[in-house]
Amino acid sequence: MANNYYGRSPKKKKSGFRLFLFLILLLALAGVTLFSFSQYLALRSLRSDLDRLEEQLKNIEDENRMLWDQYDQVVEENEKLREENFMLRSSTVINHGNRNTNLVAITIDDGAGPELIGRTLRILKDNQVTATFFPMGSWVELHPEVWKEAVEDGHELGNHTYSHAFLTTVSDERVKEELNRWQEAVDSALGYQYQTYFFRPPGMDGFTSPQGSTAKRYKEIIANKGMFAVLWDVELVYALRNEAYTTARIIEHILANAKGGSIVLLHFTENDIAALPDIISGLRRRGLEPCSLSELLLAEMQT
Ligand SMILES: [Zn+2]
The missing domain is CATH 1.20.5 (Single alpha-helices involved in coiled-coils or other helix-helix interfaces)
Structure with missing residues (x-):
């Protein structure tokens, strides 16, 4: 319990x-x-x-x-x-560069056999000058090796058409063909795609005076290809047309007319190339320095 x-x-x-x-x-x-x-x-x-x-x-x-x-x-x-x-x-048509520089561009047009081109390259090399050449594409095609050597030496090439065609008288298609065939000849000579910014109209065609719409159209084609038309302010063919075309006269005329910023036009002829060494030394004695177009135009931007 x-x-x-x-x-x-x-x-x-x-x-x-x-x-x-x-x-x-x-x-x-x-x-x-x-x-x-x-x-x-x-x-x-x-x-x-x-x-x-x-x-x-x-x-x-x-x-x-x-x-x-x-x-x-x-x-x-x-x-x-x-x-x-x-x-x-x-x-834009370039006739000369900056007048405040002491540079003078040496440009040489058309073409010649390998002997004369080779001689030109030696003169330029001996004098340590680089220049701008405007060969026709047909010349480049004939002797590709000398133009390759020229570019390897530091010279530059500008488009002067394939066959020295007067471009105001031909169709747009033919203008393009002339420019393209030049390019193909140069590319094939050099083994790579070459870029030029310079075009020189054969015979100044279309640039001395406006020749209507054809000239305007062909200028547009050139601009579309990224090129400037480059003329000159010192030349021989027209200036000495009524005189004996001698080496002495060539040297005299160029040295009397070239000044800072000038673009000198020569051709690949015996007389012009024979005058080249004295043109170079004469310019230098006057305090001027021969150069290529690029050198002249770049100097323009820097001053
Ligand atoms: Zn020409």
Whole structure:
């Protein structure tokens, strides 16, 4: 009986179990609440991350739109520059360089056999002069090796057509053909694609006086090929037309007329090349320095 009296009553056992259950439930509830709260916090941080990303995306889209606008502007400006460049090339005829330099460009036209070209190259090399040659493509095709040697020596070549065609009298197609065949002859002689910026019209054709639309059209073709038309301010053929064409007279005429910035026109003829050493030394005695067209025109930009 004492056992019954002092031992736990069944009622008491029941209420202890309930308390236990209640506590378990309470714990579970607290767990669930805590879990939900942490989920809520994680969701909130995800939401704010998402907002930030959306904001960034919007900024990137704005920048992107700005860049596209800038790109369009650049394309437009580029197009305008290309147009101006083309207009400049097609309307520019170079007769001389900057008069404030002491440079005089030596340009030699047409062509000759390998002996005379070789002699010219030796004179220029001995005197440390680089010059600009305007051979016809047909001459280059005939003796490719001497023109290759010329370029290897540091001289430059300009387009003077394939067959010395007078370009105002022929069709656009023929103009292009004349220019392209020159290019092909030079490329094949040199073994690589040669870039020239200089074109010299055979017989000055189309450049002495505007000869209507044909001259204008052919100037545009030249400009489209990235070339400038280059004439001269000192020449012999016209100036000495009524005189005996002697080496002495050639030297005298050139030294009397060349000044800083001049472009001298010679031809690959016996007389002109025989005069070359005295032309070079005579120019130097006058404080002038013979050079190629590129050297003269680059000096123009620097001063
Ligand atoms: Zn010529």
